[in-house]
Amino acid sequence: MATLLQQLASGLVLGALIALIALGYTMVYGIIQLINFAHGEVFMVSIFAAAATYKWFIPESWENTWQIALPCMLVGAVLVAVVLAVLMERFAYRPLRNAPRLAPLITALGVSQMLKEIVRLNYPDAKSAINVPRAFIDEPIIITVPGGTVVLQATSVLLIAVSIVGAVILQLYVSRSRMGRAMRATAQDPDTAKLMGVNPNRTIVFTFALGGLLAAVAGVLYGIHLNTVDTEVGFLYGIFAFTAAVLGGVGSIKGAVIGGFIIGVVKTLGGQLLPGGTGYDVVWVFILLILVLVFRPQGLFGEPERVRA
Amino acid sequence: MTIPPGWPILGLGLLYIAIAVAVVLALRLLWQRSAKALADKPGMLRPIAIAGGVLAVLAALLPWVTFRFNDGPYPDLATLQFFDEPWGVTGFRLFVLLLGVVAIAAPFLPVPARRVERAIGLGLIALGLVNTIFPLISGGGFGAITAADGAFAFGGVATLVAGWVVATSAKAGPLEPLPHWNPKVPRLLAYAVLVVSYVVLLLVVAWMLDAGTDPDGNTNTYAGPIFLSLLSFLGAALGALHAFGFLGWLTALSERHRVFSIGVLVVCALALPFTDAGTDYWMTIAVNVGVYAATAIGLNIVVGLAGLLDLGYIAFLGIGAYIAANFSGAAASALHVELPFVLVAVIAAIVAGIFGAIVGSPTLRVRGDYLAIVTLAFGEIFRKAAQFNIGGMTGGANAIPNIPPINWFGRDFSAPLTIGSVRLPSGVLYYVLIMVLVALVMVIFANLKNSRIGRAWIAVREDEDAARAMGIKTGQVKILAFLIGAMLAGLAGAVFAHKTSTVAYNSFQFIESVTLLAAVILGGMGSIPGAVLGAALLLVLPEKLRDLQDWRLFFFGLALVVIMRFRPQGLMPDRHRRAELADEGADGVPIEELNVPDAPDGSTAQAVAR
Amino acid sequence: MTATTAPVLAARDVSMVFGGLTALAEVSLELHEGQILGLIGPNGAGKTTFFNCLTGLYTPTKGSVTLRGDRLPSDPARVTVAGVARTFQNIRLFPSMTALENVLVGRHARMTQGPIASLFHGPAYRRGEADARRRSLELLEFVGLRGLDDELARNLPYGDQRRLEIARALATDPAVLLLDEPTAGMNPQETEAARQLIFAIRDTGVAVVVIEHDTKFIFSLCDHVSVLVQGRLLVQGTPEVVRGDPRVIEAYLGKPPEEVEAEVRQYAEEAAHSTGTAGTADPADSAEDLDTEGGSR
Numbered sequence A: 001m002a003t004l005l006q007q008l009a010s011g012l013v014l015g016a017l018i019a020l021i022a023l024g025y026t027m028v029y030g031i032i033q034l035i036n037f038a039h040g041e042v043f044m045v046s047i048f049a050a051a052a053t054y055k056w057f058i059p060e061s062w063e064n065t066w067q068i069a070l071p072c073m074l075v076g077a078v079l080v081a082v083v084l085a086v087l088m089e090r091f092a093y094r095p096l097r098n099a100p101r102l103a104p105l106i107t108a109l110g111v112s113q114m115l116k117e118i119v120r121l122n123y124p125d126a127k128s129a130i131n132v133p134r135a136f137i138d139e140p141i142i143i144t145v146p147g148g149t150v151v152l153q154a155t156s157v158l159l160i161a162v163s164i165v166g167a168v169i170l171q172l173y174v175s176r177s178r179m180g181r182a183m184r185a186t187a188q189d190p191d192t193a194k195l196m197g198v199n200p201n202r203t204i205v206f207t208f209a210l211g212g213l214l215a216a217v218a219g220v221l222y223g224i225h226l227n228t229v230d231t232e233v234g235f236l237y238g239i240f241a242f243t244a245a246v247l248g249g250v251g252s253i254k255g256a257v258i259g260g261f262i263i264g265v266v267k268t269l270g271g272q273l274l275p276g277g278t279g280y281d282v283v284w285v286f287i288l289l290i291l292v293l294v295f296r297p298q299g300l301f302g303e304p305e306r307v308r309a
Numbered sequence B: 001m002t003i004p005p006g007w008p009i010l011g012l013g014l015l016y017i018a019i020a021v022a023v024v025l026a027l028r029l030l031w032q033r034s035a036k037a038l039a040d041k042p043g044m045l046r047p048i049a050i051a052g053g054v055l056a057v058l059a060a061l062l063p064w065v066t067f068r069f070n071d072g073p074y075p076d077l078a079t080l081q082f083f084d085e086p087w088g089v090t091g092f093r094l095f096v097l098l099l100g101v102v103a104i105a106a107p108f109l110p111v112p113a114r115r116v117e118r119a120i121g122l123g124l125i126a127l128g129l130v131n132t133i134f135p136l137i138s139g140g141g142f143g144a145i146t147a148a149d150g151a152f153a154f155g156g157v158a159t160l161v162a163g164w165v166v167a168t169s170a171k172a173g174p175l176e177p178l179p180h181w182n183p184k185v186p187r188l189l190a191y192a193v194l195v196v197s198y199v200v201l202l203l204v205v206a207w208m209l210d211a212g213t214d215p216d217g218n219t220n221t222y223a224g225p226i227f228l229s230l231l232s233f234l235g236a237a238l239g240a241l242h243a244f245g246f247l248g249w250l251t252a253l254s255e256r257h258r259v260f261s262i263g264v265l266v267v268c269a270l271a272l273p274f275t276d277a278g279t280d281y282w283m284t285i286a287v288n289v290g291v292y293a294a295t296a297i298g299l300n301i302v303v304g305l306a307g308l309l310d311l312g313y314i315a316f317l318g319i320g321a322y323i324a325a326n327f328s329g330a331a332a333s334a335l336h337v338e339l340p341f342v343l344v345a346v347i348a349a350i351v352a353g354i355f356g357a358i359v360g361s362p363t364l365r366v367r368g369d370y371l372a373i374v375t376l377a378f379g380e381i382f383r384k385a386a387q388f389n390i391g392g393m394t395g396g397a398n399a400i401p402n403i404p405p406i407n408w409f410g411r412d413f414s415a416p417l418t419i420g421s422v423r424l425p426s427g428v429l430y431y432v433l434i435m436v437l438v439a440l441v442m443v444i445f446a447n448l449k450n451s452r453i454g455r456a457w458i459a460v461r462e463d464e465d466a467a468r469a470m471g472i473k474t475g476q477v478k479i480l481a482f483l484i485g486a487m488l489a490g491l492a493g494a495v496f497a498h499k500t501s502t503v504a505y506n507s508f509q510f511i512e513s514v515t516l517l518a519a520v521i522l523g524g525m526g527s528i529p530g531a532v533l534g535a536a537l538l539l540v541l542p543e544k545l546r547d548l549q550d551w552r553l554f555f556f557g558l559a560l561v562v563i564m565r566f567r568p569q570g571l572m573p574d575r576h577r578r579a580e581l582a583d584e585g586a587d588g589v590p591i592e593e594l595n596v597p598d599a600p601d602g603s604t605a606q607a608v609a610r
Numbered sequence C: 001m002t003a004t005t006a007p008v009l010a011a012r013d014v015s016m017v018f019g020g021l022t023a024l025a026e027v028s029l030e031l032h033e034g035q036i037l038g039l040i041g042p043n044g045a046g047k048t049t050f051f052n053c054l055t056g057l058y059t060p061t062k063g064s065v066t067l068r069g070d071r072l073p074s075d076p077a078r079v080t081v082a083g084v085a086r087t088f089q090n091i092r093l094f095p096s097m098t099a100l101e102n103v104l105v106g107r108h109a110r111m112t113q114g115p116i117a118s119l120f121h122g123p124a125y126r127r128g129e130a131d132a133r134r135r136s137l138e139l140l141e142f143v144g145l146r147g148l149d150d151e152l153a154r155n156l157p158y159g160d161q162r163r164l165e166i167a168r169a170l171a172t173d174p175a176v177l178l179l180d181e182p183t184a185g186m187n188p189q190e191t192e193a194a195r196q197l198i199f200a201i202r203d204t205g206v207a208v209v210v211i212e213h214d215t216k217f218i219f220s221l222c223d224h225v226s227v228l229v230q231g232r233l234l235v236q237g238t239p240e241v242v243r244g245d246p247r248v249i250e251a252y253l254g255k256p257p258e259e260v261e262a263e264v265r266q267y268a269e270e271a272a273h274s275t276g277t278a279g280t281a282d283p284a285d286s287a288e289d290l291d292t293e294g295g296s297r
């Protein structure tokens, strides 16, 4: 029982991370129907940015005070991620808006390759994994349950809380604010939105920036939780996050979050309980994805596609 | 409190970036201004083109580096080589010289001069960039072009400026329409043209592969820039030929005489081992190109014709390879049986085809990009299964090593071959085999594309609902695309297993699927020569850029981005897409918006929207 | 009269509900051999939805559709094979295929070559392919697109695209052809040509259903007109009957002003009492319209 709960907890933590990244995928896909493969790399870069901020940009005297170090890391990561996301949109994707459908996808794959290589080759020692500081409360929370104890890192709690609160804020923002309305309008019909006075370019840039911001938050939390990072995490988490977005129904914020948690839990528990061990944990995730899509092609919370005639 | 070390570096970095951005913006502004000023002055073409051309000729004669590099492309280059040795202008300087001369001549010839100048200008810029950046990187920084004593090597900079000027001259008026040459010429003439063109193509390919190889067969230290210079020059030359209408004509001729063309092409391909490129090394790479080309053509059925995005395609190659490995009699295989290769290839194709149908079956319900994710999922599942040695069939992390070479009539395919007195490199038999396979796959693709099935695929790609309304059973048709495509990949995989002699799970990573997809899209979706060209480029380029070592993957990504930016339809687009994009600039505007007569009542506007 | 024979196509109590919206409510319709049936109604009345139900693109919530007494499946491909072809309101050609290839796709269901034959291009295959080409070229000529076979569909002018869509539908050898607003966006000459084309199609033995907003066009073309309003069949009958029915006029007044004006011009005489806008219509004009319509009967 206790071990199961412990597994469940780590599944939820993983899910929270995936959910935060998935939000960026889902918003961008919702608005311009692009699988932005480079989004996972934005997440990866932001982890490195956080580590760099800690190492080179804050005075030593602050390094041991997480109340200062963590916000600084967050600012550094968010700045880098948002600038990166915006540049990407402006210079890689926007020129291709009227190109054949697959062109931007290939560009996204190319951008993602470039980002990974730039970091790998230029960040000191990034050819193997680097360390990221803990920068948060150190004492774990120990909960006693029937049959043992469950140990929760403080960062785990933080992660889950941030992802849920973040998604709620985002949902409110998208449904209530002016910019949110513009985003939904552009997603539904860019031409009509334009006629109604929405500036589609600005809306799209904003969407990318918002996605970058969430990826950076995820990045910092990833860093302080796992304390290590390499350049491969972008691809891996990117795939999981996009899978989560698709599972939940692309375009749906609620879907992305729930999809993220489902994937986190299935991967962790599947790796423990199902045959094949942790080696096959990814396989269970993908099998679940395929099953969901076959029986519910629009994902769990997506709108069914309308036949137009 | 001390300032942390990152801040000064960041400040300096931002300063550099600001300067770079300012320079780029200034150049762009200048470019836009001059383009605007020239737009209605076709008379300016000649003076500007001549100025640019003369500058290019001069640049070819100027020094490019301030000191002598080791043997390679930069000997004696601190001098005005031309005056000591009039015929000694070689290598990239010869290219710059030639392009300069053509730039001067073009406005006086009955050709679409602005198109020609544009191609030449871009070629010059590429030549200038390659041969300026390279000495900077591997020649010790700015010292390579500005020596400490103040000497400055103007060659590269002058070429860049010359290229820019020549390209600007193309802005004097709109681009001319492409000349159309009638492809209905007497059969014999057409055959002659095709044979000559393909032989030239063969020689060019051999030249390119051989570029940067010393007479003793070792790769020159400067192979990278030599190759890239050649590529830039050939690009400019092809652009000029295209402007001339020749390439379009050649394509039309090959389409009219399809069987003959494929025959000549096969013969030319088989002649490659007899050229300078006929080394063990290039044979190995050529076989890999063939394997990828055959697979890419299979993928082209799925993506290019049926419009179904597949991000896990390498799995089918892998399935073919593992099947072949298991029936090869290799010690590590699960079955320990050895079947004749032909039989094995058929089994590999069939099994891969079955998996193709399985992977394709969600298309019955899942559409578009969702399908892409499903295929990606299948690809990853395959890789994991291979990694963990599913059913003992894959060898897991140990792979299946020591797969014996193909052996037909007692002839070992990996041994060298001697015909008369000519000794051909080892691996040449694999090369022949894979070329025959690629030709076969090409014929399969071409025949299917121009058939009832092929039209159904394209219809599904264009508009699935309309296709169904035409009586096409779209589900069956899509699964068929996956099935046939996967079979072709499985065939290629069988050859791959024997040639590489080791089948390991990490040959089938996601990046390989991306490479395949990139080959299809770079070449041009739905186009056969495109897929082969794409596969060849993506496998040969990294070999040629070995001195970039670490940066190879970065440049791979950059190349994808740049090509998609400037040629989203691919390098050799399919006939339809070519026509679609014929009038440059107008693409992207739906035709309805252009041709709607005044709407007589509200209903039309509604009908037109979307 | 045709009405005495068994209908080719019959819809019985077809209903279609989207969520809470009833787009069609128990619509029943019969189409007879050699008939041209007009379907009119204001925007959003459910005309296109009705076509979608007939062709299997939508599965009706209730009701059935039969072709010569056989129930039609709810799968567009099989409906087409059975002999019902259609065009789309917002042209749905295959834009980067040539005109000829578009029509050849229409032949798909009537050709038999499978993947193996397509691979080897044997003699039987070639004969089938040549037949299909010949038939497709004939159809292109029939709809008036002779010589445009090598043109990409997306490069054709709007009117030609509509005609190409008709040729493509005819290539499936249909017994019934459904045309959704075939003249939308056409100028008067093109509209007249389209009218003649539809007569010609009828004369080849294909029964036709036409959706149109241009009532003048419908009344001069059809043997029988049905009026659909808010998913219900309001009136059916000969053009004369429908034109004179006050309910039709009333239904049409529920529409936006621009269209009201257009319709009112048609019915200026009968509608004199209903609104002030009728006064703007030129009575001479309307009378002339009605004359020509009567003449063509």
Ligand SMILES: Nc1ncnc2c1ncn2[C@@H]1O[C@H](COP(=O)(O)OP(=O)(O)OP(=O)(O)O)[C@@H](O)[C@H]1O
Binding pocket: A306, A307, B606, C018, C021, C023, C041, C042, C043, C044, C045, C046, C047, C048, C049, C050, C089
């Ligand atoms: N797939 C669908 N899902 C939900 N509602 C639909 C769907 N298809 C049609 N409708 C609704 O059904 C109603 C009828 O639409 P339909 O397109 O059939 O009208 P129409 O008579 O063809 O109008 P028009 O003259 O404008 O073409 C409309 O309110 C439309 O919004």
Ligand SMILES: [Mg+2]
Binding pocket: C047, C048, C049, C089
């Ligand atoms: Mg309609």
